[in-house]
Amino acid sequence: MDNGVGTPKLYIACLQFFVAPTDLKGLNPKPELAPHVIGNSYGCPTSEGCTWDALLVAAQNVRKAGIFMSVSAGNSGSRCSSINDPPAIYESVFSVGALGLRTDTIATYSSRGPVTVDGSNRIKPNIAAPGSSVRSSVPPSSYSTFSGTSMASPAVAGAVALLWEAKSNLIRDVEKTERLFEKTATPLSSTTCGSTGFPNNVYGYGGVNVLAAVNS
Secondary structure (H helix, E strand, C coil): CECCECCHHHHHHHHHHHHCCCCCCCCCCCHHHCCCEEEECCCCCHHHCCCCCCCHHHHHHHHHCCCEEEEECCCCCCCCCCCCCCCCCCCCCEEEEEECCCCCCECCCCCCCCECCCCCCECCCCEEEECCCEEEEECCCEEEEECCHHHHHHHHHHHHHHHHHHCHHHCCCHHHHHHHHHHHCECCCCCCCCCCCCCECCCECCECCHHHHHHC
16 A cells, blocks of 8 residues: 555455465465455546456355455445445345444444445445444554544454354355354344345344354
8 A cells, every 4th residue: 555545456466365375475275274354445547547347257156255345334424325435335245334422323424325436326335343442552552542444344253253153054155154144143223224124224133242143
């Protein structure tokens, strides 16, 4: 990244590395070392050279490799159809909205669906998680608090890791893992942004509930 600015080529190279990590020279790829789950707190807007499908195949290949891809929905709310940058727009990833501080109410900044940039009208996000005033480490050796869907998607990545530790039969089964989190989410309804019931274009299936998923 150049001062926080990426390019499609760079994002694809990073996703390729996750699928098959290499040595420091970029040689000797070892897909057996691929992570189980990755948190993706970024988007690739048109200002970085991304078209809506720029990362589509790469994201699909991550999923095919059995890697769970938790993706920040974005911070362009409360406008509807504000989930408009890859990779959050894709069906193959698990997009995460942010809840307010100690509430089950969506944060005002959390981006909403539906996805219209690709013509799909896809409901997004998939789920919501705590993302407001989250304590996080800051280099070189301190802590601070931050708000954003970039704090929410790591929470879901951690939830996947906990679930797969408890239910090893789900490891690398991204489809079943997604369905389980959707089924056990705390229901949160909304009638805005052109959807009602569950899922909806504000909360997806609701708030992530890892304990319910483990106990299901």
